[in-house]
Amino acid sequence: MNRFTSRLLAFAGLLTVEVIFATVLFVVAFVLFFYMARVVFVHHSMALDTWASDMVDGWQRNWPGLHGPVRFVTFFASLPFLLPASIIGPLLLYRAGHRREAKELVLVMAGAVLLNQLLKLYFNRPRPANAVLRTFGLSFPSGHAMLGLTFYGCLAWLLARHFGRPGWAAPLLLWAGLIGLTRVCLHAHYATDVLAGFAGGAAWLVLFRSGLKLFWKEEKAVLGEEII
Template structure:
């Protein structure tokens, strides 16, 4: 009975403002993803995609020199960058004295890659045929948007939480948003792919952190019980 009570109290202790905010964010992100999936695959609407493509095409015609910098920006959520970055960043975080933060980023990225590929296979949407760079794989949701949001969002959280650098949160999230915009600009993805990638990345990151926090809280409770009984 005492063990059950201690675990129940531990779960109640998780109901903080942070957790409630995370729950709201998860619900909103999931709802946005679900809505976009219905727009694309149930209603077969391309209004949003055509509108966004028209805007970025206007930018490209007005400023032809943008394409080079856009190609450079989009690289920072490509697998050739994210794969080594997702290993180096956790190593640096661990070296700074935050091993749990290191595991959090490593596992968050691994899970995001797997989830993104499963969603792509499930929805099976081809990429735009007029892409300005050679791209592989399926289109919905955007891997650059989803993995970029996971990586930079997780990094922003860790910098704010463990390194007391909240000033980096907004720039990192804006950077992830800019990377997503480059995918539409380059016609590597439709706008709905990118928005769904952001929503999927946000939902995954919140759900993953909540699950990890529950696991660590449970682990600490078990350790305390073992020390008390010894």
């Protein structure tokens, strides 16, 4: 009876504000992703994509010098940046003694890359024909949006939760959002690709974090039982 009670209390302990927020965020992201997929592949609607494309084209007509900064910003979620960053970052964390955080960053990025490529292959949407920047691969969901949100979102979480720097969370997430916007500006992706990428990245990050937290809690409990 005591064991049952202790397990029940341990489960209740998981129902924190953090877990409730994560659950709500996952559901919202999940719904948004499949709504975007339905808009594109079921209703075949281009209304949102056309509106967003016309809007960013207007920005670039009004500010001709915008192209350079846009290309600069978009680099920070490209493969030439994220690949070394996803290796160097964890190495620095590992050397600083933050081994779990280092493993977390490696695993979350590896999983995001794999998931993004599987989704692209499944939906098989070609990229916009009028791309300003030469791009390869498929379009839905945007890899820059999904991987950018995963990388900077994970950094935001680590800084806030483990390093006592919650003030970095908002700038990092805004930066990830700005990167996604550059993909529309460059016509490398449709707006629906970018929104789906954000949703997929958020859902994956929440799912990964929740699974990791449960795994580490279970691992700790098992070690505790062995010691007892």
